[in-house]
Amino acid sequence: MGELSLPATADLCDDHDADLTVLDDVFLSLGGRDRMAGVAVTLKIFEDNTLVREAVAEDGHGKVLVIDAGGSRRRAVVGDQLAAEAAANGWSGILVYGAVRDAAILGETDLAIHALGTNPRKTEKRGLGDRDVVVTFCGATIRPGDWVAADLDGVLVAERDLTA
Numbered sequence: 001m002g003e004l005s006l007p008a009t010a011d012l013c014d015d016h017d018a019d020l021t022v023l024d025d026v027f028l029s030l031g032g033r034d035r036m037a038g039v040a041v042t043l044k045i046f047e048d049n050t051l052v053r054e055a056v057a058e059d060g061h062g063k064v065l066v067i068d069a070g071g072s073r074r075r076a077v078v079g080d081q082l083a084a085e086a087a088a089n090g091w092s093g094i095l096v097y098g099a100v101r102d103a104a105i106l107g108e109t110d111l112a113i114h115a116l117g118t119n120p121r122k123t124e125k126r127g128l129g130d131r132d133v134v135v136t137f138c139g140a141t142i143r144p145g146d147w148v149a150a151d152l153d154g155v156l157v158a159e160r161d162l163t164a
Helices: 009-019 050-056 080-088
Strands: 020-022 036-044 063-068 076-078 093-100 112-118 135-137 140-142 147-151 154-158
Touching (some): 009 020, 009 147, 009 154, 036 050, 036 093, 036 135, 050 063, 063 135, 063 147, 080 093, 093 147, 140 154
Parallel strands (some): 036 063, 063 093, 076 093
Antiparallel strands (some): 020 154, 036 147, 135 140, 147 154
16 A cells, blocks of 8 residues: 555544544654554564564565554664565554664655654664553554554554545
8 A cells, every 4th residue: 555545644533533542642753654554563562672673574564563662762673674674575654652763764765654753772682572462652552453544643543444
């Protein structure tokens, strides 16, 4: 699904407000695309991006990688290499409740990336974290398989694809 075919979050709110939750407005759009939409694949990690590396290596068509990094801005859990791999594998985007790095390169990558901010420090590789778990941040609970959409106006989550 190309960026232009993705609905605007404002339009989705107009048409489906009772069926969605809008996350608190704290995210910056740092990728080469501003819009993403797809089925949530969730990770709960803290300053360790081992599971991120595993996830972006998979087919991401129709999916959004949702990373609950505990809101930490001390270490970046996504950088240029992981973003490039996610783009190559068709991910619609990555939502990071935490930090990313390599912002200049991320801005040229054909991938939507929304994060709290940036930090040049990489993560430690300890192999810790959980995949496909319920995550809660920014006033929303996101379950694996929920539908996530984001653009410059914000990020929203729904139990089903609101474009169907």
